[in-house]
Amino acid sequence: MVGASIANFTEIRGYIKGRAVLGKSATEIFKDVVDIYGKGWMSYRTVCRWAKKFASGRVSIENDTKTGRKVSISTKLAEARIQELLLEDARYTVRELAKLTGVSSSTVHFILKKQLKVRKITARWIPHLLTVEQKRSRVQCARKILKMAQKIEKNNFPDLVMGDETWIYFENYEPHRKISNKVWATKAAKRPCIAKRTMSVRKMLYAIFFTARGLAIQVPVPKGRGITGKFYRDVVLKKLDKYFGKIQPKSGMRHIKLLHDNAPVHKAAIVTDFLSGKHVTVLQHPPYSPDLSRCDFFLFPRLKKILAGRKYSKRPSVGSAIYQCLISIPTKDYIRAFQMWLKRLKI
Structure with missing residues (x-):
């Protein structure tokens, strides 16, 4: 349903572009949109805004890419602090890092994934660490x-x-x-059991x-x-x-x-x-x-x-x-x- 909505909005913007290039007014275009697609698909103000953009020479009918919120100075300081903490001990959890840096857990997660581009992996087990x-x-x-x-x-x-x-x-x-023991199962299915070898x-x-x-x-x-x-x-x-x-x-x-x-x-x-x-x-x-x-x-x-x-x-x-x-x-x-x-x- 979401995909269909996006497709309709793109189609409507394409129609607005064609009519705006021909010199039609926003009011005329909005009336045509309502007649063709029905009420509620796009407001009059939105039609006016897109018609103005296309009349000014805009080519693309897609939405502009959002740049997102700018990184604040405090976020940069938190990033530097988190990087220092991870160099000291890479086993810190998100909650522990949030507590030590004084920022929210979501901010810590954002810094780890987007800024530092790190991921948490499990250490490989080996029988001995060589001296x-x-x-x-x-x-x-x-x-x-x-x-x-x-x-x-x-x-x-x-x-x-x-x-x-x-x-x-x-x-x-x-x-x-061990990977051979994995099976595909539904959420309601019980975990299979395998007996461990005994002496x-x-x-x-x-x-x-x-x-x-x-x-x-x-x-x-x-x-x-x-x-x-x-x-x-x-x-x-x-x-x-x-x-x-x-x-x-x-x-x-x-x-x-x-x-x-x-x-x-x-x-x-x-x-x-x-x-x-x-x-x-x-x-x-x-x-x-x-x-x-x-x-x-x-x-x-x-x-x-x-x-x-x-x-x-x-x-x-x-x-x-x-x-x-x-x-x-x-x-x-x-x-x-x-x-x-x-x-x-x-x-």
Whole structure:
């Protein structure tokens, strides 16, 4: 209805313009407007005003753009004060800023949106804020790895292997991302409920390693056990040694470059002794830097996305499903994961 009113007013002004150009008087034009459009659409004074404008040479039939209220000196002072307060603490609310500056909440809102052009966003949650020393360690690790980057990347990362541990559920019914829980609903509809996983839900711990060629090994941890230094050396790393023994029989695991995180199991003396005895180069992983782990940012999310919606009743079935999922990932995606890792190191 509002749109129709605006259209009629524009149409009437167009009619007034045409009649005014022909030299018709405002009285004649008003009479014609009433005859054509009916009473109440436009007053006699308004017709006179528009007729005078068009007779004076006005071309546009649209209303003039309103400039709005001029910014007063007090508003400018409030703007400067608000800017100072936000530099001190960007978490102030509109009400708090209004109280501190002595202006109304609407004025504060106007200054924030129109003058300062700022918006309020929620801070991103991260597990840890790195200390200066940890940041320095991250930079040093990145520089060391990037020095050998050209040799590593030259032949599509032939000697680089990454690995970590992850939990795999028997029933993968929960969406893999929180945004997947959103649904379209009316105002009267009830919010849907999703059960949170509990410790009693059946799951298996897997150690998975991959190279640029694809999946290297997947090792299930026996039921009721965790990964210890002895298990990691005697089962996981020895299986990885057999894998490289088949891939490159002459050198085997010798001189490969291994990247795993700083878990205590990975740093155990028996593990480091085994790797040094095999002449494996362990790439340093900076503390609290999960973004540099391609397992957490490529392999595991990809695996759990594929497994979403599937249910298994036996442990061998889970292992078979993991294997099928990981070998289905194209080789180019594994190579790209390593390329993205190097790119992340440069940031």
